[in-house]
Amino acid sequence: MRHLWNIITDKFKDTATNKFHIDMRHFDKEEMILFPEIAYQSLNNDNIWKIVTHGWRYEGNRRKNWIGISTSLWIERIAKHMLNENDILYLNGSINRDRLKPFFVEDESNEQIKIKINDKIFPFRTDRYGQFNEEIEITNDEIQKLKQQQQRNDFITYDAIGDNQDTAKGIMQLIEPRKGISIISDVDDTIKISEVLDKVRLIANTFIFPFKPVPGMAELYQKWHINNNNCTFHYLSGMPDQLYTLTHEFIYNNKFPDGSFHMRHFGWAASSIFGFLHSESTFIHKITYLRYFLINTIRDYVLVGDSGERDPEIYATIAKEYPERVRAIFIRAIKGETFDDERFLNTFKEIPREKWQIFNDPQQVPIDLSRAPRAAAA
Numbered sequence: 001m002r003h004l005w006n007i008i009t010d011k012f013k014d015t016a017t018n019k020f021h022i023d024m025r026h027f028d029k030e031e032m033i034l035f036p037e038i039a040y041q042s043l044n045n046d047n048i049w050k051i052v053t054h055g056w057r058y059e060g061n062r063r064k065n066w067i068g069i070s071t072s073l074w075i076e077r078i079a080k081h082m083l084n085e086n087d088i089l090y091l092n093g094s095i096n097r098d099r100l101k102p103f104f105v106e107d108e109s110n111e112q113i114k115i116k117i118n119d120k121i122f123p124f125r126t127d128r129y130g131q132f133n134e135e136i137e138i139t140n141d142e143i144q145k146l147k148q149q150q151q152r153n154d155f156i157t158y159d160a161i162g163d164n165q166d167t168a169k170g171i172m173q174l175i176e177p178r179k180g181i182s183i184i185s186d187v188d189d190t191i192k193i194s195e196v197l198d199k200v201r202l203i204a205n206t207f208i209f210p211f212k213p214v215p216g217m218a219e220l221y222q223k224w225h226i227n228n229n230n231c232t233f234h235y236l237s238g239m240p241d242q243l244y245t246l247t248h249e250f251i252y253n254n255k256f257p258d259g260s261f262h263m264r265h266f267g268w269a270a271s272s273i274f275g276f277l278h279s280e281s282t283f284i285h286k287i288t289y290l291r292y293f294l295i296n297t298i299r300d301y302v303l304v305g306d307s308g309e310r311d312p313e314i315y316a317t318i319a320k321e322y323p324e325r326v327r328a329i330f331i332r333a334i335k336g337e338t339f340d341d342e343r344f345l346n347t348f349k350e351i352p353r354e355k356w357q358i359f360n361d362p363q364q365v366p367i368d369l370s371r372a373p374r375a376a377a378a
Contacts, residue, residue: 030059030108034160034170035244036260038234040297041140041178049143050135050296051172053115053122055160056241056265057130058105099207102242103266107131115170116159118142129265143174154232155258173232173260178298180230181327181369183221183259184290186305187237189334191217192250196308197335206243211250214332216362218256224302225257228369232299233259236289238282238309240266262289283310290318294325301325302369306332307358312347319351328373329356330365 034055042048107130115122117138124132146156153174160168175182188194193212195201205211225231235251241263248261264285294301303318303326305311312331319326329351333339339358348356354374359365366373 030057030162030164030166032057032113032160032162032166032168033241033244034168035241035263036171036173036248036258038175038260039143039156039172040175042137043296043298047140049138049140051117051138051158052133052135053124053158053160053170053172054133055113055131055168055170057108057111057113057126057132057162058102059108060101060105099243099246102245103240112163114161116161118145129267131265147174173234173258175232175297175299177230180232180299181228181302182293182297182299183224183231183233183302183304184236184293185221185233185259186309186311187235187247188239189306189308190214190304190311190332191221191256192247206239211246213250213254213256214362218254220362220365220367221257222255223367224369227367230299231369233257234262234293235259236262236286237264238285239263242266283314286311286314287317290314291321294318294322299325300327302328302330304330304332306334307337307343308334312344315356316347316351319355326355327371328369330373331356331358333358333360 032055034053037052037054039049039051042050107128109126109128109130111126113124113126113132115124115134115136117136120138122134122136124134126132147153150156155171155173158170158172160170185191188196191214193214194205221233225233233256237247239247242265244261244263247263264282303315305315315329319329331344337343337358344358352372354372357365357373
């Protein structure tokens with residue numbers, strides 16, 4: 001059942017303006033995007049649930065010339081330290097300008113946003129990037145009421161009201177029961193072909209070509225979801241949240257399991273998408289979210305990433321901090337490495353060998369997550 005996702009995406013789909021079936025007109029006026037987040041029961045009080053609400057308030061910048069000057073300047077800026085003249089001309093001629101629009105809107109700072117859950121209103125203000133990321137406490141009775149009203153046990157919705165009384169509907173994933181398995185998955189080059197190690201191809205795969213799935217990964221995730229009890233999915237990416245609508249559409253269309261999304265907001269202080277993705281801030285972003293999940297729940301975790309970025313090092317750090325909670329680590333090798341490459345052996349030297357696995361074909365990965373991968377294969 002995906003009708004809740006349709007509620008969220010209706011605003012983006014009133015008309016199909018491109019082959020990705022996303023209506024980008026909402027980037028031309030004051031709007032709000034609510035990112036799918038999580039809700040979990042307090043470890044200290046069974047009657048309390050903590051709900052995370054994360055959104056972005058922005059307004060289309062009418063001073064920008066979408067098709068002309070601003071686009072060219074943006075491409076010039078990304079390319080400044082990356083591409084040669086021929087590459088710049090290639091990108092400028094092929095760029096999907098609808099994908100650029102979210103990067104040119106104006107972040108609406110210090111605006112009041114009211115979150116409505118049942119009959120309660122929780123007011124917040126956006127930060128200088130137009131973002132709000134807040135934790136709300138409500139009772140277990142209120143959660144049960146929402147589940148009954150919406151006839152769902154895994155996802156429930158809430159409303160956000162802007163300062164001009166416009167509304168948006170958000171969705172939260174219920175992390176329950178408390179015990180179970182949570183899959184934390186990277187996106188780029190783990191489940192979506194991005195080629196993050198190649199500057200030109202990264203830009204092309206992000207702003208020109210249709211998003212393409214890594215063959216076999218959606219099938220693997222669906223098998224995990226079906227064959228492992230109480231299995232939830234959470235997509236943790238270093239890519240800009242300005243690409244959220246396209247990324248969500250990619251997840252939906254390629255039949256990956258529904259889940260929460262945790263991306264980063266791109267600001268013009270970053271020199272390029274490539275630099276943004278490979279920055280120390282991406283490392284901190286992923287580590288911070290992983291610790292948040294582990295601190296606030298008692299579930300076991302399976303961490304899935306690739307060798308193109310620092311996923312092995314990030315996951316090894318977390319596995320050393322929470323050795324009893326990280327059940328498995330799966331790393332997709334994208335650089336032609338052998339499975340016993342020195343990088344992997346050094347990175348995971350303090351992690352039990354049965355807990356981590358390098359793969360280049362999803363069929364090499366076990367379906368049963370009740371045990372560590374090597375134990376499952378034994």
